[in-house]
Amino acid sequence: MKIISTLTKSEIAGQICELINKHNGWYRRFTPANIEVTNNLYVVELLGNKVIGVGGMRKLSNIHTEFMHLCVRPEFRRQGIAIKLSIKRLNLLETPIALSYIRNNNIPSMMNSLKSGFVPIEESRKRGYNILTFVRFKDESDNVALQSILKETLNGVLYTGRCNRG
Ligand SMILES: CC(C)(COP(=O)(O)OP(=O)(O)OC[C@H]1O[C@@H](n2cnc3c(N)ncnc32)[C@H](O)[C@@H]1OP(=O)(O)O)[C@@H](O)C(=O)NCCC(=O)NCCS
8 A cells, every 4th residue: 555645745844843943952953854865764643734743763773763853732732642653653663772862851751751661771961951861672571671781781882873963
């Protein structure tokens, strides 16, 4: 089956940029062209012609993928859209591990990460902010069994694979 949306890729990229530029507090501004040229995968929730939620993911190595650019339009928050986007991204995950970086004052996002099965493994300081690294295994049973040794065993790999953030 092939599905063609009435929205073009550029229109969707434009709406994704508008959302993340406005709400995600990044130090850099994105343009639709920036988004379109990447190999990032974006899961979007649509209402009519409007992107009301987005969650991005990018494969960093054969073992880990970064989940980023998660955003839900303010008027649609607390309706389970972020969780839906995270479940979809976990289903699409091609690596055993997913990670995300969240400022330690972003309570909704941290709570959402915990609810999606991620665990914080490290706090670091970048551009004046304290950033928490959240990690989870694709397979939830691995997640529970291995979370106690995550930090020791994976730090090296996770941090050397960290590139082109933003
Ligand atoms: C973080 C964000 C994506 C959550 O989207 P959402 O669709 O409202 O989240 P959901 O409705 O799926 O909520 C899932 C869980 O997240 C947590 N959560 C979401 N919003 C929360 C809030 N304001 N306060 C505390 N916990 C919150 C809760 O655990 C919630 O589960 P519950 O409703 O059963 O309590 C949204 O607040 C947002 O777009 N924020 C701005 C952009 C941003 O900061 N992105 C993350 C950058 S790292």
